[in-house]
Amino acid sequence: MIIDLRSDTVTKPTKEMLDAMLTAEIGDDVYKEDPSVNALEKRLAKMFGKDEALFFPTGSMANQAALKLHTNPGEQVICDKYAHIYNYEGGGASFNSGISCKLIDGHRGMFTAEQAESSINPPDFYHSPLTSLIAIENTTNKGGGACWEYEELRKIRQVATNNNLGYHLDGARLWNALIAKGESPEQYGDLFDTISVCLSKGLGCPMGSVLIGNSSIMKGAIRVRKILGGGMRQVGFAAAAGLYALDHHFERLSDDHIKAKEIGEILSTLKYIKKVEPIETNILIFELNDNVDETQFLKKLEKKGIYIIGMGSNKLRIVTHLDYTVEMHKKLLLELKSL
Numbered sequence: 001m002i003i004d005l006r007s008d009t010v011t012k013p014t015k016e017m018l019d020a021m022l023t024a025e026i027g028d029d030v031y032k033e034d035p036s037v038n039a040l041e042k043r044l045a046k047m048f049g050k051d052e053a054l055f056f057p058t059g060s061m062a063n064q065a066a067l068k069l070h071t072n073p074g075e076q077v078i079c080d081k082y083a084h085i086y087n088y089e090g091g092g093a094s095f096n097s098g099i100s101c102k103l104i105d106g107h108r109g110m111f112t113a114e115q116a117e118s119s120i121n122p123p124d125f126y127h128s129p130l131t132s133l134i135a136i137e138n139t140t141n142k143g144g145g146a147c148w149e150y151e152e153l154r155k156i157r158q159v160a161t162n163n164n165l166g167y168h169l170d171g172a173r174l175w176n177a178l179i180a181k182g183e184s185p186e187q188y189g190d191l192f193d194t195i196s197v198c199l200s201k202g203l204g205c206p207m208g209s210v211l212i213g214n215s216s217i218m219k220g221a222i223r224v225r226k227i228l229g230g231g232m233r234q235v236g237f238a239a240a241a242g243l244y245a246l247d248h249h250f251e252r253l254s255d256d257h258i259k260a261k262e263i264g265e266i267l268s269t270l271k272y273i274k275k276v277e278p279i280e281t282n283i284l285i286f287e288l289n290d291n292v293d294e295t296q297f298l299k300k301l302e303k304k305g306i307y308i309i310g311m312g313s314n315k316l317r318i319v320t321h322l323d324y325t326v327e328m329h330k331k332l333l334l335e336l337k338s339l
Contacts, residue, residue, distance in 0.1 A: 024240030036236030048189035073098030109140025145283030
């Protein structure tokens with residue numbers, strides 16, 4: 001039995017999802033003639049209370065398009081030092097949009113409205129980049145699946161409005177936050193100018209992300225997607241997977257959260273564990289004792305068919321997901337106890 005907990009991106013389509021993909025109505029999406037893509041975009045725009053949505057092959061491309069829509073070359077985006085747009089998108093902010101990142105030293109990938117406001121460069125001080133955007137990530141990947149408090153996000157919205165800044169949400173795992181916090185998509189649509197949501201993580205699709213916003217900001221999105229090489233043809237097969245996942249895989253995210261917390265509870269009792277970070281969703285980050293070698297620990301797990309991510313400095317990450325079964329869960333807990 002292989003237990004792959006490196007990421008929630010390792011899932012494979014279920015038989016039912018494959019059936020939905022095989023029977024999907026398709027067309028040429030570059031001409032906006034793919035009925036499945038159009039249905040997915042319309043559904044997500046309505047779900048978040050926005051005018052438009054646009055299907056992208058990847059979450060990084062959706063985020064990069066959002067940065068481009070909100071900024072001009074030489075300007076600056078405010079984000080946390082853990083932000084995905086800064087750490088894990090290949091330097092795309094500078095390469096694609098010619099912008100820099102003002103990094104905030106937040107807590108687990110989250111910062112306060114006061115920190116955001118103090119990071120804005122004076123608009124009349126031409127020696128520094130013009131601040132044009134605030135970007136947040138919910139849940140935070142590098143922060144261990146942490147969920148932002150909605151009230152703090154609302155305060156940051158006010159900071160953005162008062163300073164004429166855009167407000168973007170990297171919602172790659174927003175679905176997990178909605179389930180964990182009992183919040184609604186409409187609440188986030190009320191706050192943010194643009195929102196990217198991923199279909200290929202917690203929802204278990206083979207590919208796809210969607211950028212959502214009102215027509216005033218989204219009018220240039222399809223052109224930016226084309227420039228970035230994201231124009232796709234009969235992509236309705238992938239969109240059909242997204243539609244199926246929204247119907248069948250959304251509510252079940254709570255199962256992943258429960259399993260992650262149960263793993264954390266076991267880890268916190270083991271002598272070789274130094275620390276387990278707080279667990280809110282499906283990402284679990286823990287730290288080995290100083291006398292335990294991270295590489296050797298990972299190799300021991302791999303010999304047992306268990307794969308997780310090493311983050312360096314004796315920190316490791318586990319991500320629960322759709323393909324992590326109850327049987328796998330029981331085996332993992334026993335193996336962790338026996339090490």
